[in-house]
Amino acid sequence: MGLEAVIRLENVTVSFGPKIILDSINLEIPSGKTMVILGESGSGKTTILKCVLGTLRPSTGHVLANGQDISRMNEEELLLFRQRTGMVFQEGALFDSLTVGENVAFWLWEHTTLQDEKVEERVRTLLRFVGLEDSIDQKPSDLSGGMRRRVAIARAMAAEDPIFMLYDEPTTGLDPFTSKSICDLIRRVQREFRTTNIVVTHDLTDAYRVGDIFTFIKDAKVIASGSRQDIESSVDPFIQTFISLDS
Amino acid sequence: MILDSVRNFITGFLNTVEDFTLMVLKSFRYLVFHFRMRETMIEMDRLGVGSIPIVFLASLFAGLDMALQFSVVMAPYGASNLLGKVVATSIIRDMGPVLASLVMSARVTAGITSELGMMATTQQIEALLVMGVDPVDRLIAPKILAGMVMLPILSVVGNLLGVLAGLMVAVLGAHVPAPLYWSGVRSALTLPNLVNGVVKPFVFGFILVSVGCYYGIRTTGGAQGVGRATTKAVVYAAIWILIANFLISKFLIDVWGWKL
Numbered sequence: 001m002g003l004e005a006v007i008r009l010e011n012v013t014v015s016f017g018p019k020i021i022l023d024s025i026n027l028e029i030p031s032g033k034t035m036v037i038l039g040e041s042g043s044g045k046t047t048i049l050k051c052v053l054g055t056l057r058p059s060t061g062h063v064l065a066n067g068q069d070i071s072r073m074n075e076e077e078l079l080l081f082r083q084r085t086g087m088v089f090q091e092g093a094l095f096d097s098l099t100v101g102e103n104v105a106f107w108l109w110e111h112t113t114l115q116d117e118k119v120e121e122r123v124r125t126l127l128r129f130v131g132l133e134d135s136i137d138q139k140p141s142d143l144s145g146g147m148r149r150r151v152a153i154a155r156a157m158a159a160e161d162p163i164f165m166l167y168d169e170p171t172t173g174l175d176p177f178t179s180k181s182i183c184d185l186i187r188r189v190q191r192e193f194r195t196t197n198i199v200v201t202h203d204l205t206d207a208y209r210v211g212d213i214f215t216f217i218k219d220a221k222v223i224a225s226g227s228r229q230d231i232e233s234s235v236d237p238f239i240q241t242f243i244s245l246d247s
Numbered sequence: 248m249i250l251d252s253v254r255n256f257i258t259g260f261l262n263t264v265e266d267f268t269l270m271v272l273k274s275f276r277y278l279v280f281h282f283r284m285r286e287t288m289i290e291m292d293r294l295g296v297g298s299i300p301i302v303f304l305a306s307l308f309a310g311l312d313m314a315l316q317f318s319v320v321m322a323p324y325g326a327s328n329l330l331g332k333v334v335a336t337s338i339i340r341d342m343g344p345v346l347a348s349l350v351m352s353a354r355v356t357a358g359i360t361s362e363l364g365m366m367a368t369t370q371q372i373e374a375l376l377v378m379g380v381d382p383v384d385r386l387i388a389p390k391i392l393a394g395m396v397m398l399p400i401l402s403v404v405g406n407l408l409g410v411l412a413g414l415m416v417a418v419l420g421a422h423v424p425a426p427l428y429w430s431g432v433r434s435a436l437t438l439p440n441l442v443n444g445v446v447k448p449f450v451f452g453f454i455l456v457s458v459g460c461y462y463g464i465r466t467t468g469g470a471q472g473v474g475r476a477t478t479k480a481v482v483y484a485a486i487w488i489l490i491a492n493f494l495i496s497k498f499l500i501d502v503w504g505w506k507l
Binding site: 055079083087089090094096106107111155 | 365366369370371373374376377378379380381385
């Protein structure tokens, strides 16, 4: 019996005027799995994340998460949905006026009535998990790119039980060692918190490190989706070129 | 071709008015139903207390200059005894609120737009949304309230400073006795004048903050986009303050009649 699909995109099309960003996209991400979306810059990868988050409504089609149609939710419903969804942005998108600890505590301050000691305890636990407990009082501007991504992951997990984790180019601009450590962290989050993940990247090495299912997007369309073996045995010239260039 | 441009301009303008109105209505809804005391106090400190030196400096020199100019104009008509009343009336009704607002728009509107603009271009605004927090609630509503509270306070204290500066010129330059100047000032403290002096900065405070927030949160295009948005916000805030100044003056004159 197959796993229940918790995120499903059905015929999702996003267009701005005559420009089509996503063209009839159909995807299914089973519970507890990580789908990696690969493709060139500007191919529409991040737009998929925006549709899943509900920050962008598709022109046509549906985005379903646990059976709920995100694309039809009102503002209040979306805010509730996003409270169970962690998102790690490309550069981390940490609040630069707050310290590392305050960034991680932000969700707890906003959505819980926990006392300060409990909040600090949770923040320290999360920062320990990503290996940055000593940086709790530092400002994001004092951190390296890799450290910022780690804090962003800790912040995204601040909700007691995030169901979905979305990563937008989590290793872009990082050196190979730091990239690997971020990929290992993404895997650890999935394993320990049993989250369902979408990772957007253009780096095949990192994709193989974190992914269970691989989807290629080209010119706003899905051209292939499947396991690593499926992708590597694809005869599509674009995928073959992508694989050969990466290796 | 020309018709298309006109149509695009009108559509763009109507969209801006709609988006701006929605943002403002949402802000007021949050201020009523989800008031954030801590954030509002922080913004009051940043927007208001931080602007004290420039507003006071501007008011001081405006008072000095106004008393100087009026004393030159009024002396040949033997009307120097009215100097206190004229200076105080001009400052309280018009010059004080407008000057404080324009000086503050250079600091506050520019600051807000660039801050929110940087947050927008580095995805911090999106991060707020994703974390289930409406940026209008967290960032905009407290700023708008802070502007509406702090500008009247700064403006009233600035007015007092301007009138005191006028006293210096009146006594030392125009040789008007201080008691005569003060009796003129006292006669200018009428209800219509005081209402003018409070209502205007209240509205201007709303304008300079909300315009800054509107352009800031919609910034796109990196550092260049932030620069463009900031320039636009400061210019539009200044223009709307001057337009609002005329409209409020007209309205209050219609209400009170030609009374000073």
